[in-house]
Amino acid sequence: MSGPDVALELDCRDLPCPMPVIELARHLGDVEVGELLAVVAHDPAAAVDVPAWCRMKAQDYVGEDLADDGAPRYVVRRLG
Amino acid sequence: MTGPAPGVGDLDSASSAPLHPAAREVLLAALDRGYADPRRLHRAGREARLLLDNAREATADALGVRADEVTFTPTGTHAVHLGLLGLVRGSRRGDTVVHSAVEHSAVRHAVAWGARAAEVGVRGDGRVHDGDLVEAAASPEVGVVALQSANHEVGTVQPVGELELPNDVPLFTDACASMGRLPLPSGWAAAAGSAHKWGGPAAVGVLLVRKRARWRNPFPGDDRIDERSTGFENVPAVLAAAAALQAVVAERDEVNTRHHALIDVVRRRVAAEVPDVEVVGDPVRRLPHLVTFSCLYVDGEALVTELDRRGFGIASGSACTASTLTPSHVLEAMGVLTHGNVRLSLQRDASRADVDAFCDVLPGLVAEIRARVGM
Numbered sequence: 161m162s163g164p165d166v167a168l169e170l171d172c173r174d175l176p177c178p179m180p181v182i183e184l185a186r187h188l189g190d191v192e193v194g195e196l197l198a199v200v201a202h203d204p205a206a207a208v209d210v211p212a213w214c215r216m217k218a219q220d221y222v223g224e225d226l227a228d229d230g231a232p233r234y235v236v237r238r239l240g
Numbered sequence: 241m242t243g244p245a246p247g248v249g250d251l252d253s254a255s256s257a258p259l260h261p262a263a264r265e266v267l268l269a270a271l272d273r274g275y276a277d278p279r280r281l282h283r284a285g286r287e288a289r290l291l292l293d294n295a296r297e298a299t300a301d302a303l304g305v306r307a308d309e310v311t312f313t314p315t316g317t318h319a320v321h322l323g324l325l326g327l328v329r330g331s332r333r334g335d336t337v338v339h340s341a342v343e344h345s346a347v348r349h350a351v352a353w354g355a356r357a358a359e360v361g362v363r364g365d366g367r368v369h370d371g372d373l374v375e376a377a378a379s380p381e382v383g384v385v386a387l388q389s390a391n392h393e394v395g396t397v398q399p400v401g402e403l404e405l406p407n408d409v410p411l412f413t414d415a416c417a418s419m420g421r422l423p424l425p426s427g428w429a430a431a432a433g434s435a436h437k438w439g440g441p442a443a444v445g446v447l448l449v450r451k452r453a454r455w456r457n458p459f460p461g462d463d464r465i466d467e468r469s470t471g472f473e474n475v476p477a478v479l480a481a482a483a484a485l486q487a488v489v490a491e492r493d494e495v496n497t498r499h500h501a502l503i504d505v506v507r508r509r510v511a512a513e514v515p516d517v518e519v520v521g522d523p524v525r526r527l528p529h530l531v532t533f534s535c536l537y538v539d540g541e542a543l544v545t546e547l548d549r550r551g552f553g554i555a556s557g558s559a560c561t562a563s564t565l566t567p568s569h570v571l572e573a574m575g576v577l578t579h580g581n582v583r584l585s586l587q588r589d590a591s592r593a594d595v596d597a598f599c600d601v602l603p604g605l606v607a608e609i610r611a612r613v614g615m
Contacts, residue, residue, distance in 0.1 A: 177559050177567070178579035182537050182613055205559045205567040205578045212577040216518060216536060 164222060164235055167195040173231055177205035181213050184236065188219070191238050198235045200227040210234040249551040251598065253437070254392060254417065254530055254585035259480070260439030262487035267441065267480035274475035278465055288475050292465065295475070298482040299446060302489045303424055311447040311468040312478045316416045316434020319445035320346040322459065322468070323430035324412045325354045327384045330454035333409070334381030340368040340398065341573035342391050344414055348569075351386070354458060358382065365522045366396035366574050370403060378406045385411050389425055392417040393557055393570040393583055394521030395530040400425035410453060418527060419446065420488040421496065429453035438488045439588065440481030443474065488588075499528040499586050502595045506531050506584060509599040514606050520576045530585040532557070534571070535606050537615040538580030546605050547582075552598055555583040580606075 168191050172180035180201035191197045199210060207224065211234075214221035220237035227233040250258075259267070274291040276284035293307075300307040313319040324347060328335055336356045339347060351357045360373045368387060377385045385405055390397045400413050410429035419433030430453060435444035447468065449455045455468075462470040488495075503526075511519050516536035535543070540558025547554055557568030558581040567578035584598070 178537060178539060179613070181579065182615060185537065185615065203559070204565075208567060208572045208575065208578050212518070212534075212575065213536065216516065216577070 164196050164225075166198045166235060167191045169198045169200060169227070169233070172199050172201040172203070172206075175201065175203065177203045178209065179203075180206045180234075181209050184210065184213060185217070188217075188236075188238055193238050193240060196222060196235055196237050198227075198233050200231050200233045202231060206234060207232065210236065249594075250553045250587055251584045251590075251594075252553045252555050253587045254527075254583065255555055256436045256442070257439045257587060259441060260484035260487050260588070263440055263480040263484035266483040267476055270476035270479045274479060278473060278475060279463075288473075289465070291475050291479050292473055295479040295482040296466075298486055299478075302420070302482070302485045303446075303448070305424070305448055306451060309448050309450060311449065311466050312473060312481075313432075313445035313447050313469065314471065315443055316432060316437070316445040317346040319432035319434070319447040320344070320414050320416070321350045321353075322457075323432045323447050323449065323455075324350045324384065324386055324414075325458035326449070326455040326468075327410045327412050327430050327453065328355045329456040329458045331383030331410070332454070333383045334379075335383050336379070336381045337384045337386055337412075338373060338376045338382050339386035340373065340388065342366055342368070342393075342570045343386060343388055344392055344416065345569075346416075347386050347388070347412075347414055355383070356381075362573050364520075364574055364576065366391050366394045366520070366570065367522060367525075368398055370399050374403060374405060377409045382409060385409055387411065387413055388417065389413050389415040389431075390418040390422065390527050391521070391570060393568060394532045394574070395526040396522040397422070397525045397527070401427050403427060417530075420485050421492060421528065424448075430455060435477075435481035435484065438481075438485055440484040441477045444477050444481040446481075495588060496528040499590065502586060502590055502592060503529065503531045503584075505592065506595050506599060507533075509596075510602065513599065513603045517606075518577050520571070520574060527585075529590075530583065532571075532581065532583045534558075534577035535580035535582070536577060537613065538606055538609050539613075540579055540581050542609050542612075543580060543582060543605070546609065547598075547601070550601050550605070552601070555585075557581045557583060 222235040278289035420438035433446040
């Protein structure tokens with residue numbers, strides 16, 4: 161699909177809250193500063209918790225789009 | 241009786257408070273004296289009627305309203321349904337209800353059942369965008385505006401009395417979270433409260449309808465003393481609820497000052513001693529007894545369970561602890577973290593030792609739950 165140039169996409173489709181945010185935190189260091197990291201999750205809490213995590217951890221929340229299979233995907237830019 | 245005294249370690253008064261001591265004697269006496277049908281003209285009926293009238297007058301007096309504006313309902317939820325939908329039914333305009341995004345589910349369910357919704361967002365601290373609320377109310381299809389007195393999950397007080405609504409749009413206020421603890425705001429046409437949240441018995445709701453309000457019963461009527469009420473009155477329970485309300489109002493200056501300071505302690509200690517935590521809601525303009533915070537990387541259900549094992553009863557708005565398995569719509573609307581959520585609300589006699597005991601235990605517990613997932 162077209163969309164932002166994501167350096168790493170995390171498959172958290174089947175993980176319950178708060179695991180998608182935990183995975184995001186674990187893998188932040190796997191992308192370079194300025195690159196995009198995405199988490200794919202069906203967990204309804206992720207839509208709120210990923211942006212909240214970005215605010216708390218001073219990262220940039222880029223927005224929500226859809227993964228190739230249509231699952232919700234939340235995109236984050238690493239700022240530090 | 242065995243086990244700890246009731247209420248010890250219970251930090252969830254916003255879900256329910258134990259019976260206020262002032263209500264207990266009243267309830268026991270009224271169980272014997274108030275069993276009869278208050279409509280009957282015989283001695284026992286007159287006795288029940290007297291107690292029911294007393295309950296209504298005491299409630300009106302405690303709330304600063306007229307006795308004929310008070311209706312007792314089977315629950316607070318029912319009072320919300322009746323109050324809100326009655327204003328919709330009485331509306332000369334449309335059937336759209338403008339309401340904040342952080343109303344209690346009772347309001348949301350009522351609107352979904354019998355009206356149309358126009359939701360207005362809130363700030364990060366949970367306070368409604370009141371300018372948007374007033375602006376939305378101007379649309380001709382809007383029949384009612386609904387705004388809670390204070391939020392039941394985060395404690396933020398809403399600007400109910402400050403709204404300048406366009407001419408004839410009535411305001412419904414769900415006052416369940418604050419009734420008894422805080423004076424009623426002004427400006428509403430109908431309001432609702434729930435006795436078990438102020439130390440009255442369960443299954444007593446209070447519906448207030450202003451004398452001049454255009455309110456029409458949205459449900460089947462009945463032939464009771466109070467034309468807005470349905471079904472046989474629980475006279476002992478409403479009398480006990482009224483006694484508890486009077487007591488709570490009489491002591492609230494002392495209790496609120498103490499609670500407000502204790503919650504300040506919790507807000508300060510949690511923010512300082514737990515890493516990666518977000519303490520939410522308005523820190524000043526809030527319910528005196530309640531605070532909500534969320535801990536990053538923490539499973540809310542695990543937190544509730546572990547705190548319970550250590551003797552602390554708290555509520556959580558996290559998805560995994562909810563019957564709906566979705567996160568709290570209040571936290572969602574505020575845009576704050578929904579997982580690892582704790583809502584702590586003090587019971588009447590809470591002390592500094594109680595909140596310190598909680599704050600002493602919390603950091604280690606959070607660290608332990610985080611360690612389970614390697615954080």
